[in-house]
Amino acid sequence: KREFRIPAVLDFRDAWTTNPGRPYRFPWQRPFERGRERGLLAAADAVSAATEPIARDLRAAGASRVVVIPNGYDEEDFAEPAPPLPEDVWRITYVGNFYASMTLEPLARALAPLGPRVRLRVVGGLPESQRRAVARAGMSDRLEVVPPVGHPEAVREIRSSHALLLLLWSGPGTDAIHSTKTFEYLR
Numbered sequence: 001k002r003e004f005r006i007p008a009v010l011d012f013r014d015a016w017t018t019n020p021g022r023p024y025r026f027p028w029q030r031p032f033e034r035g036r037e038r039g040l041l042a043a044a045d046a047v048s049a050a051t052e053p054i055a056r057d058l059r060a061a062g063a064s065r066v067v068v069i070p071n072g073y074d075e076e077d078f079a080e081p082a083p084p085l086p087e088d089v090w091r092i093t094y095v096g097n098f099y100a101s102m103t104l105e106p107l108a109r110a111l112a113p114l115g116p117r118v119r120l121r122v123v124g125g126l127p128e129s130q131r132r133a134v135a136r137a138g139m140s141d142r143l144e145v146v147p148p149v150g151h152p153e154a155v156r157e158i159r160s161s162h163a164l165l166l167l168l169w170s171g172p173g174t175d176a177i178h179s180t181k182t183f184e185y186l187r
Helices: 029-043 052-060 105-114 128-136 151-159 180-186
Strands: 009-012 046-049 066-068 090-095 118-123 143-146
Touching: 046 052, 052 066, 090 151, 105 118, 105 128, 118 151, 128 143, 151 180
Parallel strands: 009 046, 046 066, 090 118, 118 143
Antiparallel strands: none
16 A cells, blocks of 8 residues: 555455454464554555454444445356266265364264265365364265365365355354355355
8 A cells, every 4th residue: 555555445254353263372362463453454445344243343443434245156157067966976065264163073973874975075174183073973984175276176166066065153253254155055
């Protein structure tokens, strides 16, 4: 903004310091980041947020000129023909970040008795604790973990699955979460 003398517009698809899924490992980290957030909001010419609860929190932190632009999907991302669905397995896919408060264990326990053709695919990486949880449920041989991919490949993964898994959490601050993957999954 200073160097090029152009307006600064900040876009919050997710909350920053009020995000319930954001881990803070050190007691000084949240106040430090709140200060950084307030400084950026004060310098911004405009701010956009994905949800009204995020916008409310940003206004409370000092943002002015806040507009809500909801998440959605881009039809162009779905323009190419869908890849064929696998015929030898029935694939359930989760695409995206996996937060510490999420767990696959109850789902893996429910899927385990359905036999070897039911597969659980996680695109975006999976913490070791969740790999162990799936193993405890007896499904480690039916878990497929794919490292993080770019958006076009993520859309291909969504479209090459029989079912899609959306994991969210409940509690304070979760009213602000309207995951983009919800809209892409529905599409």
